Amino acid sequence: MAVAEARGATPLEGDGRRLLVIQGNPKRTSFCQSLADAYVQGAQASGQVVRQLKLADAQFDPVLREGYDLSQTLEPDLLEAQRQIHWAEHLVFIYPVWWNGLPAVLAGFLERVLQPGFAFAQRDQTWGGEPLLTGRSAELLVTSDTPPSPWQRLRNQAPHRQGIQEGLEACGIQVLQVHEYSPVRAADEEQRLRWLQEVERLGRNE
Numbered sequence: 193m194a195v196a197e198a199r200g201a202t203p204l205e206g207d208g209r210r211l212l213v214i215q216g217n218p219k220r221t222s223f224c225q226s227l228a229d230a231y232v233q234g235a236q237a238s239g240q241v242v243r244q245l246k247l248a249d250a251q252f253d254p255v256l257r258e259g260y261d262l263s264q265t266l267e268p269d270l271l272e273a274q275r276q277i278h279w280a281e282h283l284v285f286i287y288p289v290w291w292n293g294l295p296a297v298l299a300g301f302l303e304r305v306l307q308p309g310f311a312f313a314q315r316d317q318t319w320g321g322e323p324l325l326t327g328r329s330a331e332l333l334v335t336s337d338t339p340p341s342p343w344q345r346l347r348n349q350a351p352h353r354q355g356i357q358e359g360l361e362a363c364g365i366q367v368l369q370v371h372e373y374s375p376v377r378a379a380d381e382e383q384r385l386r387w388l389q390e391v392e393r394l395g396r397n398e
Contacts, residue, residue: 208240209397212280216287216298220248223376223384224286227333230388231284234395243276247297254300260308273305282329283365288376289336289352302359311363323364330360330367333391336374 213232217224228244235242252267266274277283287298294302308314313322332353357367371394373387 205241210281211240211242212276213244213284215246218248218297227391228286230391231395234392238396254297256303286333293352326364328365330365331369334372335376337377339375
């Protein structure tokens with residue numbers, strides 16, 4: 193068996209580390225997308241195998257209508273997302289902070305995709321069961337229009353970060369790093385270029 197096949201990539205993709213970049217901004221044109229493009233460019237330049245998932249292009253109901261009490265059929269785009277997550281060794285989530293939390297489309301995506309039986313196994317109808325996505329890592333690239341404040345982070349415990357990190361780790365995905373870029377709206381072109389260069393280096397795993 194070829195190395196690429198053993199790692200789950202196609203021969204055309206190569207045999208580097210498998211990365212899935214999930215762009216969680218529902219806007220098709222955004223600085224988050226620029227960050228995603230920079231990360232992908234750096235990762236591909238270093239021989240890693242990269243696939244992208246843009247939630248702005250995905251078609252699905254982001255509302256978990258009955259919680260997990262009743263089954264809610266996954267749309268084709270969500271089934272494909274599960275396949276990509278299962279394929280990946282490292283996941284990169286890129287999203288803006290809105291109302292001190294995740295964009296609704298990203299929150300709904302996580303609720304719909306990371307379901308019992310795929311992301312974790314329940315024990316005796318309770319949460320906190322066995323994680324099913326172990327062996328994977330993740331990092332978060334987060335944008336905000338609020339200037340960084342250590343005091344504010346301590347006061348509110350950065351709920352946008354805490355929630356997604358705890359949720360991923362409950363599924364067995366270890367969050368290695370969190371990178372924050374703010375304030376974006378007030379940043380000039382020179383600052384944005386520095387951020388993009390930094391993210392490209394992150395993609396290269398430098």
